[in-house]
Amino acid sequence: MKLRLFFSVILASLMLLCPLSAVAASGGDTVSVEPIKPNNPGFIKGMDVSSVISLENAGVTFKNRDGEEEDLLKILADNGVNTIRVRVWNDPYTADGRSYGGGNSDLNTAVQIGRRAARYGMKLMVDFHYSDFWADPGKQTVPKAWQGLSLDEKARLLYDFTLSSLLTLRGEGADIRMVQVGNETNGGIAGEWERGGMAKLFNAGAKAVRDFDPNVLVALHFTNPEREGMVKYLADFLNEYAVDYDVYATSYYPYWHGSLANLTNVLGYVAETYGKYVMVAETSYANTLADTDGHDNTVREQSNSSGENLLWQFNCQGQADEVRAVMNAVNIVGEKGLGVCYWEGAWITAGDTTGKTGAELEERYSQNKALWEQYGCGWAASAASEYDPNDAGRYYGGSAVDNQAFFDAQGRALPSLRVFLEATVLYGDANGDGRVDINDATAVQKHIARLITLGGERLEAADIDRSGRVNINDATDIQRMIAGIL
Numbered sequence: 001m002k003l004r005l006f007f008s009v010i011l012a013s014l015m016l017l018c019p020l021s022a023v024a025a026s027g028g029d030t031v032s033v034e035p036i037k038p039n040n041p042g043f044i045k046g047m048d049v050s051s052v053i054s055l056e057n058a059g060v061t062f063k064n065r066d067g068e069e070e071d072l073l074k075i076l077a078d079n080g081v082n083t084i085r086v087r088v089w090n091d092p093y094t095a096d097g098r099s100y101g102g103g104n105s106d107l108n109t110a111v112q113i114g115r116r117a118a119r120y121g122m123k124l125m126v127d128f129h130y131s132d133f134w135a136d137p138g139k140q141t142v143p144k145a146w147q148g149l150s151l152d153e154k155a156r157l158l159y160d161f162t163l164s165s166l167l168t169l170r171g172e173g174a175d176i177r178m179v180q181v182g183n184e185t186n187g188g189i190a191g192e193w194e195r196g197g198m199a200k201l202f203n204a205g206a207k208a209v210r211d212f213d214p215n216v217l218v219a220l221h222f223t224n225p226e227r228e229g230m231v232k233y234l235a236d237f238l239n240e241y242a243v244d245y246d247v248y249a250t251s252y253y254p255y256w257h258g259s260l261a262n263l264t265n266v267l268g269y270v271a272e273t274y275g276k277y278v279m280v281a282e283t284s285y286a287n288t289l290a291d292t293d294g295h296d297n298t299v300r301e302q303s304n305s306s307g308e309n310l311l312w313q314f315n316c317q318g319q320a321d322e323v324r325a326v327m328n329a330v331n332i333v334g335e336k337g338l339g340v341c342y343w344e345g346a347w348i349t350a351g352d353t354t355g356k357t358g359a360e361l362e363e364r365y366s367q368n369k370a371l372w373e374q375y376g377c378g379w380a381a382s383a384a385s386e387y388d389p390n391d392a393g394r395y396y397g398g399s400a401v402d403n404q405a406f407f408d409a410q411g412r413a414l415p416s417l418r419v420f421l422e423a424t425v426l427y428g429d430a431n432g433d434g435r436v437d438i439n440d441a442t443a444v445q446k447h448i449a450r451l452i453t454l455g456g457e458r459l460e461a462a463d464i465d466r467s468g469r470v471n472i473n474d475a476t477d478i479q480r481m482i483a484g485i486l
């Protein structure tokens, strides 16, 4: 009760402050987080941007912190994102070619995103839903083309679809690091709800990834880490049914998914008991409770906006704090803590409704609805009702997460995006400019010659071999990093 009252007061204050902080957030505001030291050298600082192509088709552009228009993927890379996650639906269209929306997330869309991610040096994490539309614990609807097939036939088609999609993605330039066999598959996958059937489909997908490239990691993705015994149950089941995988990935939305201490604890069980990598494949946090497209947000005033797990403010600093905290919770699992991927961090509005009222608001809203229908840039278009009548068929519309993006309603990067650069120590960045280049080697040499003194984070970053001392070996390592040898 006390807690609820406390949050009501906070909420009331936020409602008053929101318009102001939104203005400040798109200006010269900054955020600050304490960097963590990744225990895994390949620590993933990822972002899912599956809706980006549909948004661009609808006219949305993205700008860097200076307000200059740039490729979204470049902006993300420049801000420390090292992995892009992209969902793949089998066939998100009606027979006459109308899109279900949700970013038109078919293979062709994934190809475009994967190619652009690779152009800016980022790896791709491919998220197969094995459905024609959204898959989550409540929905694992079998693709239309697989309906009525036996389990064996389904497994064969799942294998073929996985392998051929991966070959296409790589052939078109994607740099694939990890593949998710299913999305939030706690109780089912592709219409199979029985454990033996699920295990068979998991293994069919895993085999396709192994045959594609044995160096690519196989991830399985679940949710509800807060439920008593859930993670243990799933990891034990995968072991019992001899499911082949490398990474246990979970969703972690702090509004619903328990404490960070519990997250570390349950992921630690999987890492220690079964030697698997663990990661958070989806998380997000609101930087405001305001909506900008006329479609209600998941996190909004008087909904999911109070509770004991909301440790951070709904502003840019709070959003950065959440990302840093989730990264830390995964990292302290140890070397098996592989990283964190933020979900749909660029799913902004197709047309800003901020400040509009009455007829003006109605007009903008109906324009947005037309964009969602035409370009598929909302969470669902009306055409999805044939496949998902009870949810998409009733509630289709725009973005429910525009207030959890790292971009404002005009597409300009928010200061919180910097968290991907600043949440982890960048080894080799001795001068602290966010890059590793020849100036860092020079800084280390000057430090060794006692011309300058590196301290604190800079000393930490310069100690590349983690010997506890900064010496000529670290300067050499920086040169090897620049040359791409290390």
Ligand code: CA
Binding pocket: 291, 292, 293, 294, 295, 296, 297, 398, 399, 400, 401, 402, 403
């Ligand atoms: Ca919205």
